[in-house]
Amino acid sequence: MLLGIDVGGTFTDAVVIQGQQIIVQAKVPTSHDNLLEGLLLALDEILRTVKAGQLERVVLSTTLVTNALVQNEIDDVGLIIIPGPGMNVSAMFPKTPITVNGYIDHRGRRAGVLDTQEITKCKQLAEYSIFAVSGKFSVRNPLLEQEVFNMLNDAYHPLHVSLGSQISGRLNFVRRTNSAYFNAAVWHKFNMFAEAITQALAQRDIVAPVYILKADGGTVPLILAKAQPVEAVFTGPAASVLGIMALHHSCGDVISLDIGGTTTDIALWQDGVPLFAERGANIFSYPTAVRAFWLKSVGVGGDSFVRRQNGNLQIGPMRLGPAMALGGENPTVTDALIVAGKANFGHKQLAELAMKRVANTGQSPVDAADEVLASVCRIIVGAINDMITEHISQPVYKVEDIINAVKFDPQLVVGVGGAVKGLAPLVAKEMGIDSFIPTGSMVANAVGAAVARPTIDITLRADTEQGYYSIPELGLRKSISGARFSLASARELAFDCLAAKAQEINIPQTDMEIMYEEEFNVVKEFYTSGKIILCRVQLKSGVLMPVLGKEVW
Amino acid sequence: MRNKLGLVFFPAFDWAITPTHPERQERLLYTRDQIVEEGLLDIPDIIEYRPRLAAISDLERVHIGIPTIKSLITDAHLVSAGGAITAADAVLNQEVKRAFALVRPPGHHAMRMVHGTRGFCTINIEAVMIEYLRKHYGIERVAIVDSDVHHGDGTQDIYYHDPNTLFISFHQDGRTLYPGTGFANELGSPGAWGTTVNIPLPPGTTDDGLHYIYDNLIVRMLEDFKPDIIINSAGQDNHYSDPLASMAITAQGYARLADKLQADIAVLEGGYSIQDALPYINVGIILAMAGMDYSQVVEPDLDRKKLTQSSRITSYIEGLVRNWQEIWTNREKLRQEEIHKSKGLWVQNRSIYYDADGIMEQQRQEVHLCPHCPGYFSVATEANGPNIGYQSAYATVLSALSCPQCRRQAKDQLSANKKTGNYQYYFLQDKQADILERL
Numbered sequence: 001m002l003l004g005i006d007v008g009g010t011f012t013d014a015v016v017i018q019g020q021q022i023i024v025q026a027k028v029p030t031s032h033d034n035l036l037e038g039l040l041l042a043l044d045e046i047l048r049t050v051k052a053g054q055l056e057r058v059v060l061s062t063t064l065v066t067n068a069l070v071q072n073e074i075d076d077v078g079l080i081i082i083p084g085p086g087m088n089v090s091a092m093f094p095k096t097p098i099t100v101n102g103y104i105d106h107r108g109r110r111a112g113v114l115d116t117q118e119i120t121k122c123k124q125l126a127e128y129s130i131f132a133v134s135g136k137f138s139v140r141n142p143l144l145e146q147e148v149f150n151m152l153n154d155a156y157h158p159l160h161v162s163l164g165s166q167i168s169g170r171l172n173f174v175r176r177t178n179s180a181y182f183n184a185a186v187w188h189k190f191n192m193f194a195e196a197i198t199q200a201l202a203q204r205d206i207v208a209p210v211y212i213l214k215a216d217g218g219t220v221p222l223i224l225a226k227a228q229p230v231e232a233v234f235t236g237p238a239a240s241v242l243g244i245m246a247l248h249h250s251c252g253d254v255i256s257l258d259i260g261g262t263t264t265d266i267a268l269w270q271d272g273v274p275l276f277a278e279r280g281a282n283i284f285s286y287p288t289a290v291r292a293f294w295l296k297s298v299g300v301g302g303d304s305f306v307r308r309q310n311g312n313l314q315i316g317p318m319r320l321g322p323a324m325a326l327g328g329e330n331p332t333v334t335d336a337l338i339v340a341g342k343a344n345f346g347h348k349q350l351a352e353l354a355m356k357r358v359a360n361t362g363q364s365p366v367d368a369a370d371e372v373l374a375s376v377c378r379i380i381v382g383a384i385n386d387m388i389t390e391h392i393s394q395p396v397y398k399v400e401d402i403i404n405a406v407k408f409d410p411q412l413v414v415g416v417g418g419a420v421k422g423l424a425p426l427v428a429k430e431m432g433i434d435s436f437i438p439t440g441s442m443v444a445n446a447v448g449a450a451v452a453r454p455t456i457d458i459t460l461r462a463d464t465e466q467g468y469y470s471i472p473e474l475g476l477r478k479s480i481s482g483a484r485f486s487l488a489s490a491r492e493l494a495f496d497c498l499a500a501k502a503q504e505i506n507i508p509q510t511d512m513e514i515m516y517e518e519e520f521n522v523v524k525e526f527y528t529s530g531k532i533i534l535c536r537v538q539l540k541s542g543v544l545m546p547v548l549g550k551e552v553w
Numbered sequence: 554m555r556n557k558l559g560l561v562f563f564p565a566f567d568w569a570i571t572p573t574h575p576e577r578q579e580r581l582l583y584t585r586d587q588i589v590e591e592g593l594l595d596i597p598d599i600i601e602y603r604p605r606l607a608a609i610s611d612l613e614r615v616h617i618g619i620p621t622i623k624s625l626i627t628d629a630h631l632v633s634a635g636g637a638i639t640a641a642d643a644v645l646n647q648e649v650k651r652a653f654a655l656v657r658p659p660g661h662h663a664m665r666m667v668h669g670t671r672g673f674c675t676i677n678i679e680a681v682m683i684e685y686l687r688k689h690y691g692i693e694r695v696a697i698v699d700s701d702v703h704h705g706d707g708t709q710d711i712y713y714h715d716p717n718t719l720f721i722s723f724h725q726d727g728r729t730l731y732p733g734t735g736f737a738n739e740l741g742s743p744g745a746w747g748t749t750v751n752i753p754l755p756p757g758t759t760d761d762g763l764h765y766i767y768d769n770l771i772v773r774m775l776e777d778f779k780p781d782i783i784i785n786s787a788g789q790d791n792h793y794s795d796p797l798a799s800m801a802i803t804a805q806g807y808a809r810l811a812d813k814l815q816a817d818i819a820v821l822e823g824g825y826s827i828q829d830a831l832p833y834i835n836v837g838i839i840l841a842m843a844g845m846d847y848s849q850v851v852e853p854d855l856d857r858k859k860l861t862q863s864s865r866i867t868s869y870i871e872g873l874v875r876n877w878q879e880i881w882t883n884r885e886k887l888r889q890e891e892i893h894k895s896k897g898l899w900v901q902n903r904s905i906y907y908d909a910d911g912i913m914e915q916q917r918q919e920v921h922l923c924p925h926c927p928g929y930f931s932v933a934t935e936a937n938g939p940n941i942g943y944q945s946a947y948a949t950v951l952s953a954l955s956c957p958q959c960r961r962q963a964k965d966q967l968s969a970n971k972k973t974g975n976y977q978y979y980f981l982q983d984k985q986a987d988i989l990e991r992l
């Protein structure tokens with residue numbers, strides 16, 4: 001039995017899956033002051049039906065990290081950067097950094113000496129107990145970051161230090177720095193939560209391993225998440241995408257919608273696989289290296305406030321309360337759905353009253369409702385089309401990829417969420433394609449969490465001319481003998497290291513895949529003197545199994 | 554102040570002239586690494602564009618390929634020319650203030666008449682872009698500043714008879730470097746005299762020399778010419794570490810030039826110090842064009858280099874600038890003298906060597922000057938090479954503004970020539986009808 005708990009903005013949902021079926025589910029209001037309370041309430045409701053010993057795995061999808069960031073309940077972090085020459089980054093981070101001299105160049109060569117005085121003599125640093133350290137090209141050579149790390153440990157005995165190179169193995173100094181900063185900022189809060197949840201589960205005799213859902217839809221053991229809590233940001237939308245994946249076996253190109261109260265999250269699926277945000281997610285306006293599904297959020301949903309201004313309909317993005325049909329005071333999209341006969345709950349007369357309020361002179365409530373829904377569709381379809389355009393015009397760096405350009409030809413809209421039943425078919429109709437709403441879509445997030453696969457990813461880069469390879473995520477830099485090392489050897493080595501890491505943290509080593517690879521000859525004086533090989537591999541993300549969308553209330 | 558910059562980055566990771574040639578897959582690898590690592594692609598004011606494919610008709614607005622242009626190129630050329638066009642569209646559609654086509658393969662050695670690849674170039678991507686702009690946006694006056702270490706002889710050839718294109722090339726002296734041309738006395742044919750500006754520089758010229766020339770000469774030329782648009786052929790092989798040349802320009806020198814020049818569109822040309830120069834120069838140019846702080850973009854090994862310009866070079870450059878200032882001041886009078894001297898016909902015979910394909914071309918250009926219009930010109934070519942054997946062609950080029958009388962005369966001459974059958978192929982490149990016609 002797999003238990004998934006999703007702490008959402010309004011409700012905390014829990015489901016237990018056995019043999020592709022939802023066998024128990026629970027829904028309680030989210031306790032915003034202390035997320036753990038609501039979480040345990042949902043858990044205890046589940047434990048009335050299921051024995052603790054029957055659970056094989058527990059996966060938590062929580063807004064803890066997102067909330068901590070949004071509510072600014074984060075630690076003050078000493079941010080140290082080693083930027084070397086380049087763009088002026090002094091104003092690019094959430095926090096003014098302390099800059100240390102030193103440089104690693106693009107080949108991972110030490111090109112500027114670390115100025116250690118700045119660390120030992122900087123009085124400011126003594127004020128911090130948590131640090132983030134990030135250097136340019138540290139993924140090519142983590143040496144300088146590690147030297148700073150050692151120095152901080154010796155001088156200030158910090159509680160925690162986040163290193164950019166261990167947060168992400170990919171190029172992008174600014175993103176790694178932001179990731180390391182946010183990781184350090186939520187580290188303490190997350191670790192307190194992890195401690196509390198571990199205790200609470202022990203008290204309930206739950207011995208099953210506990211996993212945390214990440215923004216990329218993969219799960220990691222709690223113990224690993226404690227080191228990299230920033231990856232647990234934005235798990236709600238990730239859980240939703242996984243839920244859709246579990247409840248509907250998508251193939252071909254698909255558009256998925258999660259239509260909630262005030263927002264609609266849109267994802268694109270190419271050949272049945274959701275697309276990722278290529279470089280990482282943004283936290284507030286700061287680009288980070290946190291892997292995440294590529295989602296666009298538009299500010300319309302079931303509770304969006306509808307009004308007419310200067311003759312024009314305005315929808316959202318704010319919510320002023322529930323639908324009038326449900327006792328609210330202002331017209332909403334839901335009222336339009338009820339009047340148009342696309343939803344069947346609440347007081348229809350009150351919904352009609354709502355539509356009268358937004359109707360033009362002489363316009364019937366039904367016509368007004370249709371106009372509202374058409375506007376909502378236009379907003380959503382506009383955002384979908386923007387995403388498709390962005391996707392197919394993504395820059396590529398090979399002639400081959402220009403000639404054989406990616407196409408995106410959606411055939412289906414799959415929807416989940418509160419207001420989806422009325423809206424998804426309208427959106428699909430507007431686009432001239434079909435729609436599908438899986439049953440069980442009301443607990444899609446918890447289902448997604450329950451069946452999410454454990455994932456890890458690593459980046460191996462070999463530079464045979466210099467005779468080394470590195471895997472920054474593992475803090476690894478080793479020498480290789482040049483001549484025979486090829487892309488095939490890099491792949492094999494990367495898979496071995498990935499399997500070893502999986503074994504170490506006790507997750508299955510199955511379904512490894514290559515995400516990206518490239519191979520270049522290094523030429524010196526007209527002779528090939530080595531190769532530069534990059535190979536990024538992961539344990540495949542996605543769901544462990546499909547789930548039959550039958551709710552059990 | 555920040556400006557929105559369009560960046561068409563296309564490193565063509567799957568294209569090379571040969572695997573160990575300077576134009577190989579690896580050329581922009583380290584530049585890619587630096588751009589990505591700096592986080593430049595996340596800057597909201599830097600918008601990355603995917604290059605479109607240029608059409609053959611875009612190429613034929615400039616080139617006459619023997620036997621056809623299509624037979625001489627690869628898809629990569631359509632992408633890099635298309636990349637330059639994409640950059641230009643972004644600027645002219647006002648999506649961005651400026652744009653940088655950081656693309657390969659390069660183009661400034663490709664001339665109008667094309668038998669093969671010379672100086673790593675087959676298609677002159679700037680010229681293709683400029684003629685596209687003239688056709689689609691009605692741009693007339695164009696200034697090109699070629700900052701590649703090699704003389705942009707292809708661009709010079711294409712615009713040698715065009716008074717509406719100011720071509721300024723500074724480069725290492727042709728007596729010491731490929732292609733061996735670009736001397737101060739190459740000034741344009743009489744009708745376009747003084748709109749070709751060559752500034753040959755001695756090996757060892759530093760940022761000081763380059764900026765002296767910019768501040769005391771180029772800036773005034775640009776002001777006087779009043780171009781509708783400024784193009785930078787942004788070659789990067791003037792760098793002190795470039796393996797193919799002997800100059801001493803730094804990333805800061807290039808970035809400051811980009812900052813002063815404020816080109817509407819920059820297009821990458823050469824630059825073969827792929828590890829030690831290109832990553833830094835390109836970051837510098839991108840930041841400068843985006844109006845951002847580039848002062849910290851410094852090569853890690855610069856401290857150790859101790860680049861200073863000898864007093865001999867400094868005084869040589871000062872003399873060169875003085876000479877040019879005088880020519881520039883009197884250019885209108887001198888141009889009239891050239892026109893008068895020509896008596897309506899200007900002829901040039903020359904040999905052109907295609908280093909990549911070992912082709913030797915003999916070319917005769919005849920420019921027919923007209924008191925009412927820019928006139929017209931013809932190009933007669935014969936080429937020999939190991940892969941092509943012997944091939945010959947005769948082409949007449951009509952400008953968009955050629956008057957009816959010139960048009961008639963040009964066509965008559967072309968058909969008379971065709972009757973003699975001295976050449977294998979006959980072409981009419983008609984800018985007014987926007988076609989390259991094969992007769």
Ligand SMILES: [Zn+2]
Nearest residue numbers: 701703790823
């Ligand atoms: Zn060059």
Ligand SMILES: [Zn+2]
Nearest residue numbers: 923926956959
């Ligand atoms: Zn005429």
